[in-house]
Amino acid sequence: MLEPDGRPSLRRRLLSSLLVPLMLLLVVESLITYGGALIYSNHVHDRDLGDDAMTLAQMLSQEDLGGQISPQARFLLEYAPEGHNYFNVSSQKHGLLAGSAELQPAPLSAANSDGEPTLYSTSLYTPKQKRRELRAATVRIPNLQDPSDQLTVTMAETLHDRHQRAREILLLSIPAQAMLIASVFLLVFYGVRVGLRQLDPLTARLGAREHDLAPIGDADVPVEILPLTRTIDGLFARQRGMLALQDRFIADAAHQLKTPLAGLRVHVERAQIDPSKETVADALQHILRLTQRASRTSSQLLALTRAQSPELSETAPLCLLDLAQLIPELLSVRVHDAIAAGVDLGYEGPAGPLWIDGDRISLQEMLDNLIDNSMRYAGRKSIVTVGVSVQSEGPCISVEDNGPGVPPAFLERLGERFFRVPGITEEGTGLGLAIVQRIAERHRATVRFLNGSTGGLRVEVVFPPARTSKTLG
Structure with missing residues (x-):
């Protein structure tokens, strides 16, 4: 739901999502009410119909009419304000004595043995060949003129009055149900309005901020x-x-x-x-x-x-890389720089693939900083060796030189920003190894600063095993 300015409204969406179920509930309640009213109406009419059948049977048995019905009585029996009633008096020996021949009494198997009326549903066709559904009651009594004979008295009525009473009950109940639904909707509207006011303190608190980026917290938050x-x-x-x-x-x-x-x-x-x-x-x-x-x-x-930058992991996700292939490629572009600096740049690595999850551009920047650091501080005629190996923790990239090295007391501080070993005369910013440290952290790798086997500095970057699933041939 949208506000007049086109923006979505949470209040309207909540109310509209409740209004439709409430309307459906009103329809369901109306159907249930109509069904209950029809059951009640059928019960009352069945009782009256059974009483009428019993009254007619008692009249025939007490006055010895022989099954004959006067025209006045016939009119009263068949009269209905809206519709038509039917009756049938038949003899077991002589057949139909009075009433409608189309109206069939209940079968003998369904008759009650205690003289109570038998109620059942039936139908007949009018002279215009229209089928009419009926509800009938049958009573069987002895024929006073012939003790060996038995009379069957059947009364039937259409279903019009029953449905009419049910509709009247429904029409009486709909206003009350509608008022109840409207009251519930108003209560829900009020509840939503009051409930959304709980956001006012939070809104006011956020509105009072200018440049404060402190956490909102959970104190007054629903x-x-x-x-x-x-x-x-x-x-x-x-x-x-x-x-x-x-x-x-x-x-x-x-x-x-x-x-x-x-x-x-x-x-x-x-x-x-x-x-x-x-x-x-x-x-x-x-x-x-x-x-x-x-x-x-x-x-x-x-x-x-x-x-x-935390956004680097989103713009450059890690992918599967083979260090045994990648490092020689990255190292080849630094050969001319090494020759110009008078440095012997070499490589040692395995014959087979060695996989990690990494970012090619970041690894190139890390390797460049390690090589630049070795060439600058080791000096001319030095030897710088880049290696790829497998250690117990995982794949490893190492850069080692034979320069003057670093005193053991300062090895742990080499990854700090702007830190430079005291006594070093070579120009530098103190950022190269800090960049290596940050790139390694992004790759979940560990950086180790060690003394080399020839007295220089050895830097090892140990990566965790590759997590990317891929079949390696």
């Missing part, structure tokens, strides 16, 4: 709309997470870009003060280095934000 409010609380939680992620990104960007931007300003002012060729060239060299640093910082901040 049970029926708890699923709705809990869904809204879930939405609020996601929004709080997104806003927190946005605030963190802004704070991180301001923190990380502050130094290169300040350096850019210093070198621009320096070139303006001393426009000599040597000073300008040196300033431009520093500006280039600072812009490259700012560009890398902003790229890694965006990558970290994407890795932390």
Whole structure:
């Protein structure tokens, strides 16, 4: 149901969903009332019909009429205000004595032995060949003129009066039933209106909020709309997470870009003060280095934000990937970077497939950050080995270098944002391994920072076994 402005109305929908059943209930009640009234009317008319048959039989037995009925008595017996009554007096020996020959008495097998009238339904055809349904009563009495004979007295009437009485009772009851239904509907209308007012405190509480995304809670929330409010609380939680992620990104960007931007300003002012060729060239060299640093910082901040975003799992669902095939493909695009950096980049992996549930783009970003971290801090002429293996917990990707390594006291902090090992002179943002940590968490994987076998750093990312069902050949 819609309001005048076209919006759906919960109140109207509730009332309309109740009005139709109430109307159907009125129809059912009317049918039940008519059926009960017809049963009652049949009972009363059957009793009167049996009394009439007994009265006629007693009159014939006491006055010795020999089965003969006067015209006046015949008129009274057959008269009915609306319709027609029938009677039949017949002798066991002489057949029909008076009345309608079309009216058949009850069979002998159905007659009562105690002299009570026998009631039954029958029918006959009128002179216009119309079938007429009747209700009849039969009484059998001895013939006073001939003790060996027996008279059968039958009275019958049409069903018109019975149905007429039932309709009258129905018409008398319908107004009362309609008033009852209307009263119930008004009570329901009032109940719905009062019940919906229970939402007013919640509406007022939400309306008073401006930027508050705290959970609604269950204190004054009706049970029926708890699923709705809990869904809204879930939405609020996601929004709080997104806003927190946005605030963190802004704070991180301001923190990380502050130094290169300040350096850019210093070198621009320096070139303006001393426009000599040597000073300008040196300033431009520093500006280039600072812009490259700012560009890398902003790229890694965006990558970290994407890795932390809760919407990533919806836009890029995990699928079945073979690490033994994927990692060499991703590694091949970094060969030229490794050659330019003077790093020996190698790969070790199994011959057969090794399946995980993962996202190809995220895994590529994770591997790039691990390789960049090794090449930057291990230095030129270093060896970086990327491996794929199976450990007891599941499939594993490892990146190991033979650089100076990391003191054991700092290994556990390598996945923290902006953390850099003290004493490291190489430029960096401290975000590469944090990005690896976030991507691993999305894949339900575990990141381990270890000392390598040759003294450098070894990073292992252990994935859970693939849950995607697929037949592997």
